[in-house]
Amino acid sequence: MKLFRICLFVLSATSLAACHPGTPTAPVDNIATVNGTAISRDLFNFYVKNAAASQGKDPATFTQQQKEEMLDNFVKAELVVQQAEKNGILKDPQTANMIELSRLNAVQQAFSENFVKENKPTDEELKKEYDSDVAQMAHTEYHVAHILVPTADAAAKVIADLDKGAKFEELAKSASSDSSKAQGGDLGWQTPDRMVKPFSDAMVALKPGEYTHVSVQTQYGWHVIKLLETRPLAPPTFDSVKDRVGQIVLSKKYKAYVDGLLAKAQIDKKM
Secondary structure: OHHHHHHHHHHHHHHHHHHOOOOOOOOOOEEEEEOOEEEEHHHHHHHHHHHHHHOOOOHHHOOHHHHHHHHHHHHHHHHHHHHHHHOOHHHOHHHHHHHHHHHHHHHHHHHHHHHHHHOOOOHHHHHHHHHHHHHHOOOEEEEEEEEEEOOHHHHHHHHHHHHOOOOHHHHHHHHOOOHHHHHOOEEEEEOHHHOOHHHHHHHHHOOOOOEOOOOEEEOOEEEEEEEEEEEEOOOOOHHHHHHHHHHHHHHHHHHHHHHHHHHHOOOOOOO
């Protein structure tokens, strides 16, 4: 860690000198030194800010004593790192890999946060995404019930009993293996996207009051499904989901950007 900080300092100083010859660099405000290694106030403040965020606090709420204790902890961490360097820990492949992964994560996070700041979606982009999502949404909700049994023969018996006039709710309570049996098999209001496809396909094909005369098999078993009623499903208003739509647009923009980098990159994989 110390060597990494020194390299960054040298690189920055060299770059500044190259861009602004003759311009003196601003002195670094250090809050402490440990065996000659400086801890900058800016780095320590960043440490405090992150500690506050992890506790859901405002950094300004920390007392002077708490900050002094945090600085003591920072100093201890620096001492451990210095000793680790002396012991050759940085040469350990596992440690080197951990440091590199941390670097990749930190830089990627910083880049993505900067990308978000520089690529705010326009109202036109938000509305276009909203309209596209609404067009793909279900426009009908289905109040549905079912009886779940472990075999096709058991389902056939349930259907035969229904055909003879047995009440669906009573059969669900006595024969179903699903937790909904206590409610007579009632699953409440559902949209097709919430159910596994064989179930949803059978559900939308029914008319209110009808039940399936052929059992429907899913990974859970065999279902006898009854449609109780339907109702129109209004989409959420644009204003109520605007923030979520913004996240979707940004996610798509970021993916497109990274895909563009991939398309232009020279990559040689050796798996």
